[in-house]
Amino acid sequence: MENAQAAIKTTNQKFMEAFQRGDAAGIAALYTDEAKLLPPGNQMTSGRKAIESFWQGAMNMGIKEAKLETVGIEAASDLAYEVGRFALTVQPERGERTTLTGKYVVVWKKQGGTWKLHADIWNTNS
Amino acid sequence: MENAQAAIKTTNQKFMEAFQRGDAAGIAALYTDEAKLLPPGNQMTSGRKAIESFWQGAMNMGIKEAKLETVGIEAASDLAYEVGRFALTVQPERGERTTLTGKYVVVWKKQGGTWKLHADIWNTNS
Numbered sequence: 001m002e003n004a005q006a007a008i009k010t011t012n013q014k015f016m017e018a019f020q021r022g023d024a025a026g027i028a029a030l031y032t033d034e035a036k037l038l039p040p041g042n043q044m045t046s047g048r049k050a051i052e053s054f055w056q057g058a059m060n061m062g063i064k065e066a067k068l069e070t071v072g073i074e075a076a077s078d079l080a081y082e083v084g085r086f087a088l089t090v091q092p093e094r095g096e097r098t099t100l101t102g103k104y105v106v107v108w109k110k111q112g113g114t115w116k117l118h119a120d121i122w123n124t125n126s
Numbered sequence: 127m128e129n130a131q132a133a134i135k136t137t138n139q140k141f142m143e144a145f146q147r148g149d150a151a152g153i154a155a156l157y158t159d160e161a162k163l164l165p166p167g168n169q170m171t172s173g174r175k176a177i178e179s180f181w182q183g184a185m186n187m188g189i190k191e192a193k194l195e196t197v198g199i200e201a202a203s204d205l206a207y208e209v210g211r212f213a214l215t216v217q218p219e220r221g222e223r224t225t226l227t228g229k230y231v232v233v234w235k236k237q238g239g240t241w242k243l244h245a246d247i248w249n250t251n252s
């Protein structure tokens with residue numbers, strides 16, 4: 001349980017770092033092969049390749065930074081879930097820098113000894 | 127595992143029936159005491175009373191029906207998660223009937239032998 005919490009926080013750190021350097025493949029590598037992504041304003045997608053494309057698209061649209069803040073984690077065997085808050089920094093090529101805030105649930109799965117994002121859904125507060 | 131799936135589907139049926147008869151307390155009773163609700167366009171809320179208020183508010187705003195369709199369920203011990211799609215029928219007092227479609231993740235927790243909604247988040251497809 002404590003191990004899951006620590007591992008998930010470390011992986012969130014990697015997620016934020018990959019985001020900041022614009023590394024969509026690095027983000028996608030943190031998900032399970034068959035992970036599901038449920039982005040607001042889009043259809044549900046599945047699989048690491050589709051997830052990489054989604055995050056690449058988000059970066060191309062000017063999302064520069066993702067800050068994740070864990071509110072709570074509970075684990076049972078090889079499954080865990082995390083509730084959290086996020087802030088996305090958006091800087092379009094021509095346009096004002098804005099921040100989008102919201103919340104998320106990530107279902108984590110332990111695969112081959114590593115905790116990975118297995119289902120990822122979020123929405124905005126306004 | 128099969129038991130979790132069957133129990134969750136039965137509870138979703140109860141959720142839909144309670145929604146259709148406008149019974150916000152009946153919906154809230156399907157959640158754990160400390161459940162978290164993460165509705166789009168709103169702050170995260172927690173606890174059965176807050177959840178009842180939220181659904182009552184949604185009904186007052188004209189949401190008449192919620193159709194839930196499970197895409198997948200995985201369980202581990204007393205924790206499970208469900209990915210699904212929804213369609214909300216909205217009929218404001220003066221206005222046209224519309225349908226809002228989207229997707230959700232529900233984290234389920236087995237409490238006192240009963241599977242209950244423990245974290246509930248969704249967003250729309252457009």
